[in-house]
Amino acid sequence: MRLKSLEIQGFKTFPDKTKLSFEQGITSVVGPNGSGKSNISDAIRWVLGEQSPKSLRCSKMEDVVFNGTDKRKKLGYAEVSLNIENKDRVLAYDGDEISITRRYYRSGESEYLINKAQVRLKDINELLFNLIKSIIPFLPAFIGMMIISRILLASYLGLQASLRLKTLLDESLPIVTP
Helix, strand or coil: CEEEEEEEECECCECCCEEEECCCCCCCCCCCCCCCHHHHHHHHHHHCCCCCCHHHCCCCHHHHECCCCCCCCCCCEEEEEEEEECCCCCCCCCCCEEEEEEEEECCCCEEEEECCEEECHHHHHHHHHHHHHHHHHHHHHHHHHHHHHHHHHHHHHCHHHHHHHHHHHHHHCCCCCC
């Protein structure tokens, strides 16, 4: 399984249809401040069902729809499609390619689609469940590496950084001390 492309239209700073293709290997998005780099990651979160406007750096969901400029009128809807190669069937879907699409209209109506067929958000969540199950076994190792690197950095920087790290760990991990 791999991400093939992301198509964005009317989402935040992308009024025109924009297609980002992800080739094999690593893809990076580079640009100056204000060019929309963060809006690309917001678009991925949004198409996968993010419901919190704050998580998308918006005050209300309507803010994901392109709001216009001095030279361009505002749009009536936002649409994002995430196209996934599924030849290895990591996602429980009988098809080599899957396109997950979300549309949001300024009126507040929302649509979810899988390969252009209208579905519920629940259906997208179920589709992605196998992906999450395949990632979960690696999370403890990843989290462990992050903690170890922070501890090493904190010990290098001195005691004050170690105290900040302890506070960070206490707040973020469910550690109970007697």
